[in-house]
Amino acid sequence: MSDYIRSTRGCAFGELRSELQRAILEHARTRDIANLESEIIQCCETKSEKKPGGWFAWLDDKSDQTVYAVALYTADWLVWARSGDVSGVSITAAPLLTIQARPLASLFIRDQGLEISGYIGGSKSMARGYIGLGPEPAAQQFCEGVMKAIDKINPPRKF
Numbered sequence: 001m002s003d004y005i006r007s008t009r010g011c012a013f014g015e016l017r018s019e020l021q022r023a024i025l026e027h028a029r030t031r032d033i034a035n036l037e038s039e040i041i042q043c044c045e046t047k048s049e050k051k052p053g054g055w056f057a058w059l060d061d062k063s064d065q066t067v068y069a070v071a072l073y074t075a076d077w078l079v080w081a082r083s084g085d086v087s088g089v090s091i092t093a094a095p096l097l098t099i100q101a102r103p104l105a106s107l108f109i110r111d112q113g114l115e116i117s118g119y120i121g122g123s124k125s126m127a128r129g130y131i132g133l134g135p136e137p138a139a140q141q142f143c144e145g146v147m148k149a150i151d152k153i154n155p156p157r158k159f
Contacts, residue, residue, distance in 0.1 A: 004048035004067070006112070008134035010141065011045050013037050013072065017058050019089055020081050027091040031122075033077055041149065043072035044142045045158045046133050062086060071114070071131045073146050076153065078116065080131050092129060096153045101146050104130065114143050 028036035045146065048067040064084030071080040078101070079093045099118030104111060116129040133139035 004132065005051055006046050006048045006132055006134035008044050008046040008136045008139035008142070010138035011043055013040055013043050016043070016045055016070055017068055017083060020068065020083050022081060023083075023089045023091055024070065024072075024081050027093060028079070028082075031093060033074075033079075033093065035078070036074065036079070038070050039074040039076075041074055042142055042145045043070065044133070044138055046131075046139070047159065048132060055080050069132065071133075071142060071146075073149055075149065078146060078150075080129075092121045094108055094118060094129075096150045098154075100154075101143070101150055103143055106154060114146060 013024075016024075025037065027033075046069045048069065050063065050065045064086045065086075067082055067084045069080065069082040071078070073096070076124055077093055078096060078097055078099065079091065081084070081089065081091045084091045094116065099116050099120065101114050101116050104113045106116050111132060112135055113132040116131065118126060120127045120129050133142065
């Protein structure tokens, strides 16, 4: 079971928390992702609030109690960012051409989101990432949109 209660809403880039907007635009600038803001196809924001208690709560007193996460994609890029009340802001971006995505499927964690695998964040080897999302229709629509965008730019191989 997830340690967080999540809720996701679809939104425009301009409706995001200002610290995440600034960080995403700066990351896009440094990675030479041209016109990111004007090319966004879909964007969503997830608020994750730490559940009280939990298995290892006594070890976890320095973890984020609230995390805001943003996920967006263009025809070429998937970008996700998070801002935690303890951990601060972090940004990850991956070209759609180098990744695959699927809904989270785990026997051990009952959570929802999008699992990303491929060359993430400029990695030199295959990596895995996870975007935690809430149960709302906006989250499901976002997942479907990302998977379709990846399939369009990087079609699955047919044997």
